[in-house]
Amino acid sequence: MGINKTMEIEKRRRARISFYTEIVLKAKGFEVAVNANLKDISMNGLFVETDKKIPIGTPCDIEIIMTGKSSKLMISAEGLVARQGESGVGIQFHDDLEWWTAFSIYSQYGS
Numbered sequence: 001m002g003i004n005k006t007m008e009i010e011k012r013r014r015a016r017i018s019f020y021t022e023i024v025l026k027a028k029g030f031e032v033a034v035n036a037n038l039k040d041i042s043m044n045g046l047f048v049e050t051d052k053k054i055p056i057g058t059p060c061d062i063e064i065i066m067t068g069k070s071s072k073l074m075i076s077a078e079g080l081v082a083r084q085g086e087s088g089v090g091i092q093f094h095d096d097l098e099w100w101t102a103f104s105i106y107s108q109y110g111s
Contacts, residue, residue, distance in 0.1 A: 015043075016040045016041065016042045017040060017041055017042070017104050018039070018040050019038055019039075019040060019103045019106075020039065021037070021038050021064065021066055021067070022035065022065045022067070023037065023046075023048055023062065023063065024062070024063040024065070025050070025054075025062055026061040026062075026063075027058045027060045027081070028059040029058065030054070034050055034054070036048045036050035036052075036088065037050075041097075041100055041103050042100065043093075043096045043097055044092060044093055044096055044097070045079065046062070046064075046091050046093075047085070047089070047090050048089055048090075048091060049088040050089060053084065054084075055081065056081050056083065056084060057080060057081060058080060059078070059079075059080050060079050060080060061076070061077075061078055062076065062077045062079060062091060062093075063075070063076055064077070066102070066103075073102075075097075075102075077094075077097055078095075079092050079093040079094055080092055080094075
């Protein structure tokens with residue numbers, strides 16, 4: 001039980017980057033992909049603004065689309081719905097997202 005508590009505290013200590021961009025959320029068991037907006041991201045998860053109610057524990061495929069002036073970058077990941085809020089859902093990645101620092105760089109220097 002103490003390990004789970006430590007893990008929860010550790011999750012909250014991870015740096016989050018506020019980042020707004022398009023995202024496609026393909027929740028298992030849902031016929032339609034959800035087009036939503038990424039609100040913030042960390043190495044182990046993200047929060048997506050959506051009015052869709054997706055049950056906690058639902059596995060998801062995630063496509064994050066970063067758009068520049070003349071190009072697009074898509075990052076794919078897998079995760080599950082870890083929490084629901086009034087404005088959307090929190091997704092926890094299965095594995096740490098190696099590319100999350102790109103969001104920090106892009107938010108400072110991108111368009």
